Amino acid sequence: MGKHKHNFVEEYEDMVAFGFSREIDEKSLMYYLQKFSDDDLVKTLTPRLSDEEINACFALISDLMRRHLDDEEYHRLFLKDEHPHHHDESK
Numbered sequence: 001m002g003k004h005k006h007n008f009v010e011e012y013e014d015m016v017a018f019g020f021s022r023e024i025d026e027k028s029l030m031y032y033l034q035k036f037s038d039d040d041l042v043k044t045l046t047p048r049l050s051d052e053e054i055n056a057c058f059a060l061i062s063d064l065m066r067r068h069l070d071d072e073e074y075h076r077l078f079l080k081d082e083h084p085h086h087h088d089e090s091k
Helices: 007-011 022-036 039-048 051-068 071-078
Strands: none
Touching: 007 022, 022 039
């Protein structure tokens, strides 16, 4: 079984809309992102993107992770490292 999960989009049955509430905005974004990352969609869409669009998507995603995830979270949640290398603080 793979390391990545996309269960939210399969199980979410509430409203998908933006601007009603922070809670609905967050859930709608999660829904959109999981739909967007579907293999069939990204395999179709990615080759059609310009170099600038690819770079902008990469920059946005990287910047958001850099701002909102610490190093351990980045390794565990994004890289899916089961045993991330930690620096020994005692040295």
